[in-house]
Amino acid sequence: MKLIEKMITCNINGLKVDVEKGTTILQAAEKVGIHIPTLCHLDLHDIGIANQSANCRVCMVEDEARGALVPSCAELVSEGMKIQTDSMKAVMGRRTSLELLLSNHPQDCLTCVKNLDCELQSLAHEMNIKEIRYHGEKMSHPKDLTSKGIMKDSNKCIMCRRCVTMCDEVQTVGILSPLKRGFDVVVATAFHLDLGETSCTYCGQCVSVCPTAALAEMNDTPKIWRALNNKEKHVIVQVAPAVRVAIGEEFGYKAGEIKTGQVVSALKRLGFDSVFDTNFGADLTIIEEATELVHRIEQGGTLPMLTSCCPAWVQFIEHQFPELLDIPSSCKSPQQMVGALSKSYYAEKHGIDPKDIVMVSVMPCVAKKAEAAREELNKDGLADVDYVMTTREFSRMIKEAAIDFKKLPESPFDILLGEATGAAAIFGTTGGVIEAATRTAYEMITGKELKEVDFKQMRGFEGVREATVKIGDMSLKIGIAHELGNARKLLEAIRDGRNHFDVIEIMACPGGCIGGGGQPYHHGDINVLKKRQKALYDLDKSLPKRKSHENEMVLKLYDDFLTKPGSSKAHELLHTTYSAKQRI
Amino acid sequence: MRKEILDISQLDKSLLHELDAYIDSLKGDKQEQLIHVLHRAQELFGHLPYNVQLYVAHALKLSGAKVNGVVTFYSFFNEEPTGKYTISVCMGTACFVKGADKVLERILKLTKTKKNEMSEDGLFTIKDVRCIGACGLAPIVTVNDKVYGKVKVNEVDGILEKYRGDHHEN
Ligand code: SF4
Ligand code: SF4
Ligand code: SF4
Ligand code: FES
Ligand code: FES
Numbered sequence: 001m002k003l004i005e006k007m008i009t010c011n012i013n014g015l016k017v018d019v020e021k022g023t024t025i026l027q028a029a030e031k032v033g034i035h036i037p038t039l040c041h042l043d044l045h046d047i048g049i050a051n052q053s054a055n056c057r058v059c060m061v062e063d064e065a066r067g068a069l070v071p072s073c074a075e076l077v078s079e080g081m082k083i084q085t086d087s088m089k090a091v092m093g094r095r096t097s098l099e100l101l102l103s104n105h106p107q108d109c110l111t112c113v114k115n116l117d118c119e120l121q122s123l124a125h126e127m128n129i130k131e132i133r134y135h136g137e138k139m140s141h142p143k144d145l146t147s148k149g150i151m152k153d154s155n156k157c158i159m160c161r162r163c164v165t166m167c168d169e170v171q172t173v174g175i176l177s178p179l180k181r182g183f184d185v186v187v188a189t190a191f192h193l194d195l196g197e198t199s200c201t202y203c204g205q206c207v208s209v210c211p212t213a214a215l216a217e218m219n220d221t222p223k224i225w226r227a228l229n230n231k232e233k234h235v236i237v238q239v240a241p242a243v244r245v246a247i248g249e250e251f252g253y254k255a256g257e258i259k260t261g262q263v264v265s266a267l268k269r270l271g272f273d274s275v276f277d278t279n280f281g282a283d284l285t286i287i288e289e290a291t292e293l294v295h296r297i298e299q300g301g302t303l304p305m306l307t308s309c310c311p312a313w314v315q316f317i318e319h320q321f322p323e324l325l326d327i328p329s330s331c332k333s334p335q336q337m338v339g340a341l342s343k344s345y346y347a348e349k350h351g352i353d354p355k356d357i358v359m360v361s362v363m364p365c366v367a368k369k370a371e372a373a374r375e376e377l378n379k380d381g382l383a384d385v386d387y388v389m390t391t392r393e394f395s396r397m398i399k400e401a402a403i404d405f406k407k408l409p410e411s412p413f414d415i416l417l418g419e420a421t422g423a424a425a426i427f428g429t430t431g432g433v434i435e436a437a438t439r440t441a442y443e444m445i446t447g448k449e450l451k452e453v454d455f456k457q458m459r460g461f462e463g464v465r466e467a468t469v470k471i472g473d474m475s476l477k478i479g480i481a482h483e484l485g486n487a488r489k490l491l492e493a494i495r496d497g498r499n500h501f502d503v504i505e506i507m508a509c510p511g512g513c514i515g516g517g518g519q520p521y522h523h524g525d526i527n528v529l530k531k532r533q534k535a536l537y538d539l540d541k542s543l544p545k546r547k548s549h550e551n552e553m554v555l556k557l558y559d560d561f562l563t564k565p566g567s568s569k570a571h572e573l574l575h576t577t578y579s580a581k582q583r584i
Numbered sequence: 585m586r587k588e589i590l591d592i593s594q595l596d597k598s599l600l601h602e603l604d605a606y607i608d609s610l611k612g613d614k615q616e617q618l619i620h621v622l623h624r625a626q627e628l629f630g631h632l633p634y635n636v637q638l639y640v641a642h643a644l645k646l647s648g649a650k651v652n653g654v655v656t657f658y659s660f661f662n663e664e665p666t667g668k669y670t671i672s673v674c675m676g677t678a679c680f681v682k683g684a685d686k687v688l689e690r691i692l693k694l695t696k697t698k699k700n701e702m703s704e705d706g707l708f709t710i711k712d713v714r715c716i717g718a719c720g721l722a723p724i725v726t727v728n729d730k731v732y733g734k735v736k737v738n739e740v741d742g743i744l745e746k747y748r749g750d751h752h753e754n
Contacts, residue, residue, distance in 0.1 A: 179652060
């Protein structure tokens with residue numbers, strides 16, 4: 001009986017719809033397959049974002065009884081309500097809203113970074129706008145090009161506030177807010193600081209949800225083209241795990257297709273001298289990290305140990321939890337390890353002066369750009385990594401070079417820093433780093449072979465997960481969090497002594513790097529992330545070796561160059577430090 | 585320069601103490617009382633420079649952007665030092681159609697200032713505000729607590745002179 005009381009009936013375009021009380025018109029319409037355009041609205045349960053600013057008015061429908069237009073994303077259905085989504089009044093109302101948004105928009109789609117990938121542009125197309133009848137005064141905010149990661153162009157902002165909701169509520173970093181009011185309102189940083197002066201983590205999740213080009217990654221492709229065309233330079237590139245399961249989407253493949261071989265071929269055709277696998281660095285990271293963990297456990301060092309391969313997360317702890325800086329692992333991230341070794345180990349073997357090497361990486365990530373620029377990782381004027389491009393920038397370079405991605409053959413990575421195990425593949429998903437580390441730590445601690453390498457309890461998509469693994473006679477308590485708001489919960493519990501863990505994995509992005517801020521836009525379809533995640537686990541399964549310490553090239557690296565895990569040379573090249581920063 | 589304006593350690597310790605005491609005295613959800621805290625801070629510091637805003641943000645565990653959003657939303661908060669007299673010109677619809685923009689223009693010209701900036705002699709800060717609910721008397725100008733209704737452009741000189749005079753007498 002209770003259930004029935006909670007149900008109400010309405011009528012949309014002549015169709016009877018039964019819905020629960022509290023349902024919006026938009027949700028009710030979706031239930032019967034009626035599409036209503038939306039723009040500011042973004043409600044993605046799986047990643048915990050609900051942007052309900054309801055200010056774009058692009059989703060207006062007609063409420064017959066009142067003869068009024070109402071925003072369907074915000075207006076709740078009431079008993080007996082009659083809605084028209086396709087009356088002349090509704091269609092014209094939506095058009096007017098969109099035209100008003102366009103009236104003060106720069107309208108330079110041809111040369112815009114979001115051309116053909118912009119929600120505002122698609123809507124103009126979908127709504128058949130062929131003329132903009134209103135002419136508003138264009139805004140003239142300076143572009144913020146000061147940070148290493150993110151470009152902000154407020155002139156393209158439509159005030160939807162998706163970025164504010166993402167940064168505030170999901171990531172709990174709070175960098176952006178509407179400032180001022182009325183016509184002067186602008187979504188900006190505190191005190192209009194440059195992004196680089198704030199505590200922005202460069203996770204890029206605001207970019208992932210911005211419907212226009214008001215937020216985008218900094219474009220580093222011109223510098224990369226210049227390096228590729230400089231004969232004096234030996235240009236090396238590395239590719240992160242999450243790139244290979246997402247890049248296909250930029251070329252019309254379904255989400256979750258594995259395109260490793262094509263990626264390598266594309267990079268060779270672009271002219272890179274060597275193509276290395278960041279996964280090699282991931283295997284190496286695991287060995288160094290597992291060594292550090294075992295050391296901390298045996299010597300009574302600080303526990304939990306936190307993984308440190310996500311730079312957005314590192315930035316977050318430096319600014320938000322400066323009192324906890326002794327818990328992250330001192331290991332550099334895989335990207336930085338591959339960079340450091342390219343300019344030492346590889347350079348030495350091939351007799352190349354490290355100064356002549358340009359190290360480029362292809363990352364699913366915006367924060368990797370800022371990581372590469374960190375002072376700690378640029379010792380003596382020699383950067384581990386010189387330039388970072390996102391998966392999206394990479395696809396643009398491929399298109400620019402007129403390479404037909406779909407016709408590319410598969411090629412293998414170059415040797416020395418090219419071999420990788422299945423353990424490294426899953427670095428790209430939440431839970432993957434810790435699973436890989438557990439596989440290695442188990443054998444390091446017990447000296448016995450680990451037969452079952454799949455740790456299902458660490459997998460999944462929930463924001464915070466816990467697992468306990470028996471290793472010999474100790475049980476290792478593991479915590480996993482993705483998205484920074486979830487990381488905050490975990491860290492507060494540790495700081496306040498409400499929970500204890502031995503080791504924790506944190507990734508800033510929804511789902512981990514598969515949902516990175518530099519990946520092809522998901523346009524609100526979270527299944528895309530889940531398919532990329534599955535692809536990484538499939539890749540792991542398909543590989544002959546699935547434990548990092550079985551990577552022969554990594555073992556050779558220790559024999560020939562680093563001597564042993566945790567050696568002083570390993571520390572010099574593969575480890576780093578952190579420092580407290582002011583929260584702004 | 586940026587570092588300095590954000591530097592909390594530059595702030596007067598005893599004033600911060602008073603502000604802390606005020607925040608401590610608040611009951612219930614302190615974040616919800618941000619506006620009260622900002623009012624108190626403005627009373628103590630005279631205006632709300634960036635480092636004071638940041639201090640409030642840290643004290644209430646809010647982001648700097650959020651606090652700055654609230655400060656820039658309400659016209660009664662000042663990020664810059666204000667003059668002895670704050671002149672507010674109503675820009676609500678009624679006042680606007682009765683020529684409030686011309687009145688504002690004249691005031692800015694005579695005081696040689698820009699909106700929200702203090703005049704060089706430290707006497708005036710001029711603001712435009714939303715409808716203050718006295719539309720029948722449009723256009724409205726207020727000087728601190730005093731309200732002037734149906735203000736004509738040619739009356740502006742007189743009003744300003746009066747305050748200049750008052751100031752010199754003191
Ligand atoms: S990059 Fe991340 S931290 Fe920075 S503004 Fe965007 S969402 Fe916030
Ligand atoms: S920057 Fe983008 S996401 Fe943020 S309010 Fe503007 S248009 Fe929306
Ligand atoms: S989770 Fe991955 S993609 Fe996201 S910020 Fe961290 S390293 Fe970058
Ligand atoms: S989508 Fe409904 S108001 Fe923007
Ligand atoms: S518009 Fe000025 S008082 Fe109402």
